[in-house]
Amino acid sequence: MFGDLLKRLTEPQPGRLPDPDARLALTALLVRVARSDGDYAPDEIARIDRILVRRYGLSPFEAAHLRVEAEQLETEAPDNVRFTRAIKDAVPYEDRSAVIEALWAVVLADGVRDEDEDAMIRLVASLLGVNDRDSALARQRVQARR
Template sequence: MSLIARVRAYAVDVLGIGSADQRKAVDDTHLAATALLVHVARVDGILAFAESERLARLVEGHYAEGPAAARDLITRAAAVDIETRDVASLVEMLPHEADSAERSELLAMAWSVAAADGVVDEFEEALVERLGRLLGFDEPTIAAARRTGTADAPAP
């Protein structure tokens, strides 16, 4: 999320600036992005502790203020993921005006979650690459996001 988007989200969420529709739009955007990350974390059928921890840290750092808010958002996002179970539907929930930097950051976060346990398995790799294409990126951009997102991944 860009600095401007974060300031806007903060003003809407915490200060109450903006309409109820604006607050709901920010919440829905964060919910959709978090649901995508939950989907990545669970795609291999195993939600490893490292993936869960990485997910919580990323959500808290980008979409929620504090650990309790992050846990709540992840719980809600998990329910959305169960209801949709389709990454394309989750991507459609994101606002169309999201800029390339915001989409790229989300893709790098997805790679980070996939690599949190030290291994990006074939299901995770295929899903995150598909997510990159659905977000409108080409292969070199998807590869760059992978390098960014997996830079601090533990060795297998």
């Protein structure tokens, strides 16, 4: 089912992903970060769905369907470096801080800031070309909305 997308993600120089594939890849990244502490909590799942509804204008049913597909993709997806490189190519720089905000929203959804999740966000932010300062500002914006 995801063979073509995974093939593109693992190419040495992945090209820009079409919007539906970029959406799926970004959602899989949200899932990957949520799973990074070994506890894929219901609060994190609900937060992912809300992010998808807001970001893409999906119905709750469509968001849940996209998340379920992304959960499958995440288990089959390549290492973080190639995975995020394809996302970096698909998401304009000015939109990447919104991606980092979404990642922080998922991490903070269960009320626990785990060091494995922190490490994953630091890695992903770096691979997406977002520096630590901008990632910290994104986290603070998310915390201020809670």
